[in-house]
Amino acid sequence: MRKTLGIILIIMMALFSFSACNNTNQNGGTNHTTANSSNVLIAFFSCTGTTKGVAEHIEAKTGGALYSIVPEEPYTEDDLKYYTNCRADREQNDPDARPAINGSVEKMENYDVIFLGYPIWHGQAPKIIYTFLESYDFSGKTIIPFCTSHSSGIGSSATNLHSLASDATWLDGRRFPSGTSQSTVNDWVDSLGLKFTPDVSAFDLGSGKNGHAPTVTLNSGYEMPILGLGTYSLTGETCKASVKAALDSGVRLIDTAHMYGNEREIGEAIRESNVPREEIFVITKIYPGEQYSHPEEAIQESLDKLDIGYIDMMLLHHPGANDVKAYKAMEKAVADGKIRSLGLSNWYIEEIDDFISQVDIRPALVQNEIHPYYQEQAVVPYMHNLGIVMQAWYPFGGRGHTGELLSDETIVKIAEAHNVTAAQVILRWHLQRGVVAIPGSSDPTHILENISVFDFSLSSEEMNDIAALDRNEKHDWY
Ligand SMILES: Cc1cc2nc3c(=O)[nH]c(=O)nc-3n(C[C@H](O)[C@H](O)[C@H](O)COP(=O)(O)O)c2cc1C
Secondary structure, three states: OHHHHHHHHHHHHHHHHHHHOOOOOOOOOOOOOEEEOOOEEEEEOOOOOHHHHHHHHHHHHHOOEEEEOEEOOOOOOHHHOOOOOOHHHHHHHOOOOOOOEEOOOOOHHHOOEEEEEEEOEOOEOOHHHHHHHHOOOOOOOEEEEEEEOOOOOOOOOOHHHHHHHOOOEEOOOEEEOOOOOHHHHHHHHHHOOOEEEOOOOOOOHHHOEOOEOOEEEOOOOOEEEOEOEEOOOOOHHHHHHHHHHHHHHOOOEEEOOHHHOOHHHHHHHHHHOOOOHHHOEEEEEEOOOHHHHOHHHHHHHHHHHHOOOOEEEEEEOOOOOOHHHHHHHHHHHHHOOOEEEEEEEOOOHHHHHHHHOOOOOOOOEEEEEOEOOEOOOOHHHHHHHOOOEEEEEOOOOOOOOHHHHHOOHHHHHHHHHHOOOHHHHHHHHHHHOOEEEOOEOOOHHHHHHHOOOOOOOOOHHHHHHHHOOOOOOOOOOO
């Protein structure tokens, strides 16, 4: 009799919940919270593994961190025999029940998006979810509830949680049955309208080989090699020969700029090479002044001079009058298929915040002066948190300073220990801290050396020793 009553109750709740459940978020529109694998937390409570399964699918989709809400006193089988006045039944009936949690989320402040999963217990979230929500400050965070159940929908179980974290933005939740597939979860996550950006703070260095640099996935979705050739000061035939030598050595990222006056030669070298166009990633830049005032013409000029079909990435060379206007023209060129990804050069923390609030396409890359004597220790993680790849120009300290840096005692000692050159140590240091490097050279031997940094790695102690060389000493005015 009790069991029949229970089944009727479950069916009624399921019907009610079905009508109450929908897929739009609370604001009725698309949510634009920017999420990346480093700021997503998937917190879940699961006694018999069903909710855990969905949580793991969310983890696979988002790359977020998984956190299991573990009760201090585990629920036994008897505790879960619902409709027997078991422990779970009693807790659900007691408004003050707050079962204690074993452990806690480390660095909750790092998470902006929290998926919160639980099984439906008598139409509601288990009281341990209440304990969880009362344990942290969720202000400014986005919470996305999800649940599993025998048959009930999410119903009021999620909305009844809102008052426990009223400073958070709550998106509508979703109920999943047991056996939910990865693709169902993927579709749901996509439908949330969260903007997911890939984690760009660390590279998959293990997949690199000398002469073959790994790539990083940009927030535009395109892949960019993490080592390239800088071409500042290379012109004419020297420039062409350098690009060819680089392509022959396996370099697939070439950085140029209108201001370098060599886009035409770079385009020629690429077209004359045997390397398919799609395998090469070309960055160019437009310059403040005339070009920012007439950005459409500036973009077209680069396209014409390079003459390689599309431009992989275009940057603004440095902040200046009309930079937002110029960027908007680049956004239009992206929509027209002329440029694939956008970025900025010589942009720092204050400038980036101000800038991204005025544009539609988040920059995929910031290219700044970075080397062991000027490490940008605050800027690099700041940009990474925004999903922006950092790239170093002057990776060896820049003209007039390269000699000093390449003979730096600390670096030379590390180089000797690994039987590599000082330049290779510096490049490896850039890559291990998640910074793409574009050393410039016209010497084929150096070019080959610069892309041969994948057969050794620096220990954390060596990384720390180089970090300690920082003098905050800028070698150029930008
Ligand atoms: C105390 C208790 C109450 C439950 N109440 C409901 C309910 O109201 N509606 C329902 O469909 N399922 C109910 N269930 C079933 C669970 O929601 C379902 O099995 C869930 O998927 C289990 O998740 P888990 O494996 O992650 O623990 C209840 C289960 C328990 C233990």
